[in-house]
Structure formats: structure tokens, C-alpha cells
Amino acid sequence: MKHSSECTCEQSLVETLSGFSAQHPESVIYQTSLMSALLSGVYEGSTTIAELFTHGNFGLGTFNGLDGEMIAFSDEIHQLRSDGSARVVSPDQKTPFAVVTQFVPQYRVKIDEPMSREALHAIIDEQIPSDNVFCALRIDGLFRHAHTRTVPRQTPPYRAMTDVLDDQPIFRFNQRDGVLVGFRTPQHMQGLNVAGYHEHFITDDRQGGGHLLDYQLERGVLTFGEIHKLTIDFPADKAFLNANLHPDDLDAAIRSVES
Numbered sequence: 001m002k003h004s005s006e007c008t009c010e011q012s013l014v015e016t017l018s019g020f021s022a023q024h025p026e027s028v029i030y031q032t033s034l035m036s037a038l039l040s041g042v043y044e045g046s047t048t049i050a051e052l053f054t055h056g057n058f059g060l061g062t063f064n065g066l067d068g069e070m071i072a073f074s075d076e077i078h079q080l081r082s083d084g085s086a087r088v089v090s091p092d093q094k095t096p097f098a099v100v101t102q103f104v105p106q107y108r109v110k111i112d113e114p115m116s117r118e119a120l121h122a123i124i125d126e127q128i129p130s131d132n133v134f135c136a137l138r139i140d141g142l143f144r145h146a147h148t149r150t151v152p153r154q155t156p157p158y159r160a161m162t163d164v165l166d167d168q169p170i171f172r173f174n175q176r177d178g179v180l181v182g183f184r185t186p187q188h189m190q191g192l193n194v195a196g197y198h199e200h201f202i203t204d205d206r207q208g209g210g211h212l213l214d215y216q217l218e219r220g221v222l223t224f225g226e227i228h229k230l231t232i233d234f235p236a237d238k239a240f241l242n243a244n245l246h247p248d249d250l251d252a253a254i255r256s257v258e259s
């Protein structure tokens with residue numbers, strides 16, 4: 001562990017994993033479709049989970065029909081559904097929108113005291129101050145609280161995502177061990193992806209979780225790294241080709257559905 005001479009006490013908690021990342025190939029974010037397409041109701045994709053996993057085993061997204069939240073890490077991939085259930089995903093399930101990478105953390109921070117979501121994000125923002133690159137992050141630990149929601153499964157004709165929000169159930173987990181998987185996406189990527197922090201959570205018994213609205217960590221380990229490359233597969237189906245992917249209220253709509 002090496003520190004620059006002017007580093008503060010807080011910074012010294014951050015362990016640089018340069019040796020680790022040097023052994024790994026360059027990280028790439030892979031995503032299928034666009035957030036703006038999901039927002040406008042393009043809920044059926046042709047990408048299978050098996051295909052998705054050829055691009056990375058770490059990430060988040062949803063399933064065809066907007067059937068719950070996806071969380072993937074360490075070769076585990078789960079579906080968190082609006083009835084509160086969770087299940088292991090099968091390789092032939094399909095996704096209309098997902099973001100994955102091969103997670104290569106460059107930094108590791110041990111958290112020994114309760115810390116808010118904002119404070120955890122501040123640690124990442126201090127290490128990777130430029131908002132022009134992607135970050136991937138993972139937290140393993142005991143969460144003092146974690147508030148999640150899961151999108152409810154839709155049936156055709158599909159409504160825009162902003163219209164299905166009222167139906168989404170919210171779950172509250174208190175003093176639960178779990179895993180958080182997330183990305184920090186540059187503001188200039190709003191619409192292609194979700195700008196800012198986007199995080200999903202699953203409990204250690206793999207029975208519950210979802211898209212995180214808020215959380216506080218009791219203690220745990222934060223790992224994160226920056227990513228400089230993005231690959232996007234555009235759908236070719238009629239719903240995507242006919243969707244309006246640049247509505248006037250795009251930024252506000254994404255903030256309303258994803259924060």
C-alpha cells in the first residue's frame with residue numbers, strides 16, 4: 001500500500017489495488033439498448049442472459065416485460081421481483097436493458113463506522129474526480145438500512161416507465177448483510193445510461209433486494225474502479241426503431257424513475 005506524501009487520514013484508508021488491476025485486461029462497460037428506450041416502454045429485448053454474460057459478470061439491469069431488477073456479481077445473477085421474491089436467473093431469460101462489465105477494482109476501502117450513501121459516494125468522487133469516466137463499485141457489508149424498489153412486470157401494450165412508477169413496491173431492509181453492485185455514469189451519458197449513481201442490492205441470503213433508493217452502511221468493504229470504454233448493442237426491433245429516444249423531458253424523466 002503506497003500513499004502520496006500529502007494524503008490525509010481519510011485518504012489513507014483507501015488502498016490502491018494497482019497491482020491487482022495491472023494483471024487484468026482493460027475494463028469495458030457493455031450495455032444492451034439505451035435507458036431512453038427503456039424509459040419509453042421498449043421492454044422486450046432479444047439479448048439472453050447467456051449472451052450478456054459473455055461481456056461481463058458484474059452489473060445490473062432488468063428483464064423482458066420489466067419483470068424486476070437484475071443484479072450480477074461473481075458469476076451470480078439474480079432477479080428481484082416486485083412481489084418481494086428473488087431467484088437465480090436462467091441463461092435463456094432475456095433483457096431489454098442491462099449494463100455489465102468484468103469488475104476490476106482499483107481501490108479498496110474498509111468501512112468501520114456507519115456511513116451514509118452520500119459519504120460513500122464522496123470517497124469514490126475524491127479518488128476519481130472526473131465525471132467524464134465510468135466507475136463500477138461494489139459494497140459487501142452490513143447495511144444499517146437499505147430501501148429498495150423493484151419494477152413490476154408489465155404486459156403489452158406497454159406504458160412508458162414514468163407511468164408504471166406508481167405501482168412499484170418499496171422494500172425496507174434493516175441491519176442486513178448484503179451486496180451492492182453499482183455504476184457511476186457520466187452526466188454526458190444521460191439517456192444512453194442513467195447519469196450519476198445507479199445501484200442495486202441483494203441480501204446475503206439472496207432472498208430480497210432491488211434498485212436502491214437509499215441506504216446506510218454499518219460496516220463493510222467498498223471496492224471500485226474506473227472504466228474508459230463503452231460498447232452498446234442497439235436493438236433492431238420495431239418497438240426500438242419507432243421509439244422517441246430524445247423526448248424534451250428526458251433528464252427529468254430518468255431522474256424520476258431512477259433516483
Ligand SMILES: [Zn+2]
Nearest residue numbers: 198199200211
Ligand atoms: Zn436500477
